Amino acid sequence: MTPSFDALQKQLKKLPGVGYRSAERMAIHLLLEKPESAHSLIDVLKQANGNVSSCPICGNICEDAECSICIDERRSESGSVCVVEQVSDLLSLEKSGAYRGSYHVLHGKLSPINGVGPSDLNFDSLMKRVEVGAISELILALPNDIEGEATCHYLTDLLEPYGVNVSRIGFGLPSGGSVLYADAVTLKSALDARQTFQ
Numbered sequence: 369m370t371p372s373f374d375a376l377q378k379q380l381k382k383l384p385g386v387g388y389r390s391a392e393r394m395a396i397h398l399l400l401e402k403p404e405s406a407h408s409l410i411d412v413l414k415q416a417n418g419n420v421s422s423c424p425i426c427g428n429i430c431e432d433a434e435c436s437i438c439i440d441e442r443r444s445e446s447g448s449v450c451v452v453e454q455v456s457d458l459l460s461l462e463k464s465g466a467y468r469g470s471y472h473v474l475h476g477k478l479s480p481i482n483g484v485g486p487s488d489l490n491f492d493s494l495m496k497r498v499e500v501g502a503i504s505e506l507i508l509a510l511p512n513d514i515e516g517e518a519t520c521h522y523l524t525d526l527l528e529p530y531g532v533n534v535s536r537i538g539f540g541l542p543s544g545g546s547v548l549y550a551d552a553v554t555l556k557s558a559l560d561a562r563q564t565f566q
Contacts, residue, residue, distance in 0.1 A: 373399065425497070427473030427490045429455055443470050447504030449497070451523065453477050453511060461509065477515040478522055486522065498530050505533040512539045512557055
């Protein structure tokens with residue numbers, strides 16, 4: 369292979385979810401099979417890189433001063449804010465239609481082993497929202513792992529003086545899932561989050 373091809377493949381491999389073979393296929397596609405698509409991709413990347421930023425209020429992606437969710441006053445009326453780890457989590461919740469309130473994106477979770485502390489996450493703008501009284505309930509939609517738990521406990525301790533109601537989304541079996549194929553942690557979460565059957 370050529371140095372230019374190798375350089376492109378290495379850059380593509382750095383993208384989330386892209387392995388060696390996928391990066392190789394993408395590079396071949398862009399350079400040999402559909403070279404015209406490479407120009408379009410370059411133009412779109414340049415445009416997005418210049419226009420897209422992080423919302424200063426919630427951390428979502430935006431092209432203006434605030435994201436479309438923060439601008440929508442109906443979403444903030446309830447005072448409910450759903451805290452998520454990444455923008456992709458916010459997008460999943462939006463697609464589901466299960467939640468129509470405001471969000472706050474942390475852009476990660478606490479992980480001392482990986483060198484991620486409170487100053488590395490989007491806590492400051494969350495605390496500003498709490499301090500001005502814009503939040504009455506915080507829904508923690510963070511992963512059900514050690515780092516997610518640590519982040520939830522940190523937030524709970526941080527918010528205790530403000531009297532904000534803090535809840536956590538339930539975890540358990542997916543819709544249509546079977547107990548037979550669930551791991552021990554999922555089964556424990558499902559049992560802990562059980563509700564009265566009506």
